[in-house]
Amino acid sequence: MTAAAALRALHHGPGLPLVLPGPWDAASARVFADAGFPALATPSAGVAASLGYEDGATPPDEMFAAVARIARAVDIPVSADVEAGYGLSARELVGRLADAGAVGCNLEDTDHTTGQLRDAHQQADWLAEVRAEAGDALVINARIDTYLRGVPDSDETVRRGRLYAAAGADCVYPILAPPPLLAELATAIGLPLNAVVTADGPTPRELGALGAARVTFGPGLQRQAMAALTGMAERVREELRGAAAGGLRP
Structure with a gap:
């Protein structure tokens, strides 16, 4: 079984979600792999930070260099968030993902030049080109940005999801869709559905019970790690201030 086939097979379905931590560098990737997670999904925002x-x-x-460092650091499948594809052709994108060692990718339907949703048919055509170039060697997670871009319309989300499914996507990711709608969306679209863990939202297990087959964290884990590091830095600085106040050299 190829790494892409192994990743694809992990999408069991609602009730038993595939939970994919989001490493932002090689060290965090090793932490998650050593913890026993079967695959990883890089977050573009976490890597950017x-x-x-x-x-x-x-x-x-x-x-792509960051994704390559992450993929080299672990021996489990890695999916990469490559945003809207950076304006690359399908051939270039698939080639660069392969060179980086990624066997999956997120591709979102926001047009980064306008900040608005891309035409759904154009996005579906783009996804079909990526699928044709990659064959079965890439797990495509088609992100649907309706809720993110102020179009909280289930019908439009389903319409886009069905177009992306027909284009060859393996799963869909209606980011920030209300959790109670996950099962309805997954059933209507007909593909495994990715949901994101938010600070005040359901847990991964709860998202699975609500209909998610795949659960990711976006930049949430990186931000939690940075918050912990900020706390450590503040404590060390307070200790140094205390030492200085006591007449000791900090």
Whole structure:
């Protein structure tokens, strides 16, 4: 079984979701792999933060290089969030993902030049090109940005999802869709559905019970790690201030 086939096979369905932590560098990837997770999914925002960029501003070369470091660090399948594809042709995108060692990818339907939703048929055509170039060697997670872009319309979400399914997507990701709608959306679209864990939302297990077959974290784990590091830095700094106040050299 290829790595892509292994990743595809892990999408069991609602009730038993595939939980994919989001590593932002090689060290975090090793932590998640050592913890026993069967696969990983890089978050573009988390990787961007680790490289010193705002979300959406990472140069493609740096993003693919970061994905390559993560994939090299572990022996489990890695899916990469490559945003809207960086304007690359399908052949270039598939080639760069393969060179980086990724066997899956997120492709979103936001047009980054306008910040608006891309025409659904154009996005479906693009996904079909990626599928034709990759064959079965890539697990395509088609992100649907309706709820993210202020179009909280289940009918439009389903319409897009069905077009992307017909184009060859393996799963769909209606990011920020209300959790109670997950089962309805998954059934109507007919593909495994990816849901994201949010700070005040359901747990991965609960998302599975609500209809998600795949659960990711976006940049949430990276942000939690940075919050923990901030706390450590503040404690160390307070200790140094205390030492200075006591007449000791900090």
